[in-house]
Amino acid sequence: xxxxxKDIRHGLGRFVLTGTGIGMLLMVVMGMxxxxxxxxxxxxxxxxxxxxxxxxxxSGTRGPFAEISRLPRSIEDRxxxxxxxxxxxxxxxxxxxxxxxxxPLRVMxxxxxxxxxxxxxxxxxxxxxxxQGHYEMIADASSGLKPGExxxxxxxxxxxxxxxxxxxxxxxxxxAFVSVADALAIQFDQPxxxxxxxxxxxxxxxxxxxxxxxxxxxxxxxxxxAGAIPALGTAMVSAVLxxxxxxxxxxxxxxxxxxxxxxxxxxxxxQRDLLLHGSVDRARRQIGLFAVLLLVVAGVIMALILYTxxxxxxxxxxxxxxxxARTTVILALxxxxxxxxxxxxxxLAYALxxxxxxxxxxxxxxxxxxxxxxxxxxxxxSLAASVLGIRKALGVEPNEVLS
Amino acid sequence: xxxxxxxxxxLANAAPDEFPAxxxxxxxxxxxxxxxxxxxxxxxxxxxxxxxxxxxxxxxxAGKSTLLALLGLIVPPSTGRIAIGDQxxxxxxxxxxxxxxxxxxxxxxxxxxxxxMPFLTAVENVQLAMEINDVPSRAARAxxxxxLDYLGVAERxxxxxxxxxxxxxxxxxxxxxxxxxxSLILADExxxxxDSVRGRQVMExxxxxxxxQNAAVLxxxxxxxxxxxxxxxxxxxxxxxxxxxxxxxx
Ligand SMILES: Nc1ncnc2c1ncn2[C@@H]1O[C@H](COP(=O)(O)OP(=O)(O)OP(=O)(O)O)[C@@H](O)[C@H]1O
Ligand SMILES: [Mg+2]
Numbered sequence: 152x153x154x155x156x157k158d159i160r161h162g163l164g165r166f167v168l169t170g171t172g173i174g175m176l177l178m179v180v181m182g183m184x185x186x187x188x189x190x191x192x193x194x195x196x197x198x199x200x201x202x203x204x205x206x207x208x209x210s211g212t213r214g215p216f217a218e219i220s221r222l223p224r225s226i227e228d229r230x231x232x233x234x235x236x237x238x239x240x241x242x243x244x245x246x247x248x249x250x251x252x253x254x255p256l257r258v259m260x261x262x263x264x265x266x267x268x269x270x271x272x273x274x275x276x277x278x279x280x281x282x283q284g285h286y287e288m289i290a291d292a293s294s295g296l297k298p299g300e301x302x303x304x305x306x307x308x309x310x311x312x313x314x315x316x317x318x319x320x321x322x323x324x325x326x327a328f329v330s331v332a333d334a335l336a337i338q339f340d341q342p343x344x345x346x347x348x349x350x351x352x353x354x355x356x357x358x359x360x361x362x363x364x365x366x367x368x369x370x371x372x373x374x375x376x377a378g379a380i381p382a383l384g385t386a387m388v389s390a391v392l393x394x395x396x397x398x399x400x401x402x403x404x405x406x407x408x409x410x411x412x413x414x415x416x417x418x419x420x421x422q423r424d425l426l427l428h429g430s431v432d433r434a435r436r437q438i439g440l441f442a443v444l445l446l447v448v449a450g451v452i453m454a455l456i457l458y459t460x461x462x463x464x465x466x467x468x469x470x471x472x473x474x475x476a477r478t479t480v481i482l483a484l485x486x487x488x489x490x491x492x493x494x495x496x497x498x499l500a501y502a503l504x505x506x507x508x509x510x511x512x513x514x515x516x517x518x519x520x521x522x523x524x525x526x527x528x529x530x531x532x533s534l535a536a537s538v539l540g541i542r543k544a545l546g547v548e549p550n551e552v553l554s
Numbered sequence: 555x556x557x558x559x560x561x562x563x564x565l566a567n568a569a570p571d572e573f574p575a576x577x578x579x580x581x582x583x584x585x586x587x588x589x590x591x592x593x594x595x596x597x598x599x600x601x602x603x604x605x606x607x608x609x610x611x612x613x614x615x616a617g618k619s620t621l622l623a624l625l626g627l628i629v630p631p632s633t634g635r636i637a638i639g640d641q642x643x644x645x646x647x648x649x650x651x652x653x654x655x656x657x658x659x660x661x662x663x664x665x666x667x668x669x670x671m672p673f674l675t676a677v678e679n680v681q682l683a684m685e686i687n688d689v690p691s692r693a694a695r696a697x698x699x700x701x702l703d704y705l706g707v708a709e710r711x712x713x714x715x716x717x718x719x720x721x722x723x724x725x726x727x728x729x730x731x732x733x734x735x736x737s738l739i740l741a742d743e744x745x746x747x748x749d750s751v752r753g754r755q756v757m758e759x760x761x762x763x764x765x766x767q768n769a770a771v772l773x774x775x776x777x778x779x780x781x782x783x784x785x786x787x788x789x790x791x792x793x794x795x796x797x798x799x800x801x802x803x804x
Contacts, residue, residue: 152678152685154671161673161714470669473628474730475658476686550628 174499189514203392235399240264262334278313305340454536461540575770612790662731
């Protein structure tokens with residue numbers, strides 16, 4: 152006869168209620184750990200998904216995630232001349248918040264290096280990658296956009312052609328992918344009046360220099376973005392992403408590029424570390440510490456609950472001793488209940504979490520390994536907590552039955 | 555009984571043809587020390603034979619419960635010697651047996667409150683006492699049912715203690731005390747919580763148990779109306795034990 156089970160069955164309502172309480176507590180612990188994981192994953196998502204071996208950024212800066220990095224788009228072509236480089240693409244990224252369809256649309260615009268990069272590497276769940284170099288957009292599903300929707304940005308209208316899943320910025324905003332040219336157009340969009348004023352200013356500047364006489368048609372292009380006017384200078388991008396051919400050591404290729412005085416180069420892992428120890432570092436540590444704190448609190452509360460459960464049974468335990476029960480009988484009663492309660496709580500926490508966490512505005516990543524880790528911890532807490540009760544129980548004199 | 559620990563005196567009230575179920579000599583129990591010292595039991599010697607039911611009488615605070623606790627190996631005596639059956643269980647200031655094991659094999663307890671496990675049914679409570687003593691579950695259950703039947707509560711076997719009356723609970727407690735065929739049953743005011751009719755029924759059960767199960771039964775009681783149930787009585791006062799004044803009919 153299993154006393155623990157019999158006792159639980161007798162007080163089933165109370166057991167379930169207590170288990171539910173513990174379950175909710177553990178769900179919060181699990182959620183906090185999940186938020187921590189989510190933060191790290193979102194932060195490193197773009198670096199990881201982009202799959203670049205090397206990040207070329209403005210000289211002396213730590214790259215676009217840490218600070219403002221600007222470098223000419225032509226670095227892309229220069230990088231391609233380095234032996235071992237098979238792909239080089241521009242990285243353009245900026246967050247916009249516009250009014251769309253009566254609600255604020257906040258997305259992080261990412262430039263794709265058309266035509267080499269059409270976004271085929273993205274986790275596209277519906278629709279397709281880019282098929283033309285302009286006016287097409289792949290958006291993350293969390294933006295609420297649907298395939299076929301037409302989103303006006305700047306002076307152009309972009310058609311959503313594909314949806315990705317779980318592509319969000321390190322601050323949790325959905326990403327949207329357009330060609331680099333489009334991304335720059337969105338970024339440097341100017342109102343008509345500003346363009347008119349700038350055109351006049353450019354023409355006036357041209358009048359004063361030799362260029363106007365040798366290349367008069369430059370004046371016709373003065374209305375276009377600066378990047379589209381070869382004579383005026385090249386477009387600026389945030390970074391250039393480089394992939395290294397198999398057989399080449401990214402470190403060697405990287406050091407070669409790093410020797411250029413006008414850029415800095417980071418490997419994939421360095422860029423990842425910069426992110427984790429830079430922009431999300433404080434948030435990450437804050438949440439990490441809070442998760443640990445919650446775990447400790449949960450442990451203390453569980454210990455108290457299990458201890459009071461044992462206290463409630465002191466009289467019965469004294470009677471068991473009087474009947475000559477072995478210590479193991481009493482240990483089994485307390486420990487089995489502790490473990491069952493912990494198990495019930497954990498199961499409930501997992502089930503509730505699966506149901507609730509997906510509705511959170513930012514990502515909550517509950518990894519199986521974290522659940523397993525929590526299970527071990529809960530088991531440890533259950534056993535440790537029951538030690539308090541067991542000490543009490545083993546100290547019970549059988550003559551407490553007499554009182 | 556005398557209050558001296560001499561062996562002949564201790565053996566004097568044993569049934570002549572049988573090893574006494576319990577033979578205790580010179581039992582003293584002192585609580586506290588200095589000015590808080592209480593001599594709860596003082597040089598008490600007890601002999602009860604198997605098949606005998608003995609009443610332990612005395613005013614409140616006389617030390618009756620303490621004496622029972624000493625005999626039940628619940629608290630260690632300060633001095634004295636206890637033999638149960640053919641085994642010396644306490645001598646030279648320490649227990650001579652493994653007390654948990656000895657209790658489950660040889661002793662049965664009944665108290666004022668039945669102290670049944672609230673989460674077990676009547677039959678499970680009795681069964682538990684046997685399972686603690688390594689009786690296989692099925693055999694334990696069968697015997698538990700027999701015992702409940704023997705004590706007249708078989709029809710309440712599957713009820714939880716809270717669904718039983720006080721008298722029924724006490725019968726289940728008696729069944730539990732009997733479960734492992736103990737040689738000594740110790741009962742501390744087992745009928746105090748019952749009305750006189752039910753109290754008497756329980757006392758008569760003890761008598762039946764003593765005689766039919768061949769167990770020694772020592773019952774602390776304040777209820778003088780039921781004294782005719784006992785073979786003899788012992789009286790305690792201020793920790794000292796003496797033979798009962800009244801000779802009781804067998
Ligand atoms: N654990 C203890 N610590 C100190 N003194 C105790 C303890 N247990 C009992 N006593 C004292 O020992 C004496 C005998 O107590 P005991 O309980 O044996 O009396 P009793 O005859 O059973 O009385 P009652 O009829 O009221 O149950 C009392 O004076 C009591 O205060
Ligand atoms: Mg008493």
